[in-house]
Amino acid sequence: MNALLKKYRHNDHALGIFFIICSAFCFSLMSLFIKRAGSLPTFQKALFRNLVALLVATVLLLRAPGGFKPKKGSGFGLFMRALCGTLGLLCNFYAIDRLGLADANILNKMSPFFAMIVSAFIINEKPNRVEILCVILxxxxxxxxxxxxxxxxxxxxxxxGLLGGLGAGTAYAFVRKLGLQGERGPVIVFAFSAFSVLLCLPFVCAHYVPMSGTQLMYLLLGGTAAAGGQLSVTAAYTHAPAMEISVFDYTQVLFATLWGLLFFGEIPDTWSLIGYVFIIGTAVFKWYYNLYLKKG
Known part of the structure; x- marks a missing residue:
């Protein structure tokens, strides 16, 4: 019996790693498709990206017992998650259009470190000295x-792009707070997607740029890839704890580097490569510390 339980836990952990890598792959594809869409306004790209997520969240909530009704007391958290997430998304798309894919993705992956900082104020989760050192590095x-x-x-x-990481990290902190309050995932995704669409819509109407069929296809593919990333990351964390698998999310930078090289001829310079080593190396150390050293 113990052998069966051990085998099950091992398989569950492997599935968690598989899904988190699938999520990283999907989000890297989102970056690729957004950049391939060409010189369209950032708000226009964000609108079409979130329309797909809004559709997926709406379908899920229509089939859910609780419908669209949020938990009592979740209003402020949902608003802040939506606001910070939307601002982070806009900053990320702005960076994707103007930087190499690898640079834009690694700066967005500063979000876990920002989340550690803002969580101290939002949910009173104070980082220890090692975690503060990780943030500095x-x-x-x-x-x-x-x-x-x-x-x-x-x-x-x-x-x-770094501000995009700040927005995403703050949004993740509010997601954690909402999760502790018992709020449902589809409600959080719906609130974020609906807010983003409503915020972007006036700017798109005022400064709409006509799109070719190819550009529209890339934007819809970007939204589909982002929805796949959201579903994959949700599946990953249902199979294994975040502290055990979150480090594998940084494979997104490797995928983005590959897409940048293949489709745009982008090769990160020496300064960027040093930065990647600091950020990914720190993430790996923090993962190892949380999983092994902290317990000991």
């Missing part, structure tokens, strides 16, 4: 990627 890596010595105009898109 990750920010050192971000500085290498941003390259402030290159001048304001050159480093500004990277700085906006």
């Amino acid at each position: 990750a920010f050192v890596g971000a500085v290498f990627v941003i390259k402030p010595h290159a001048g304001f105009s050159a480093s500004f898109p990277a700085f906006v």
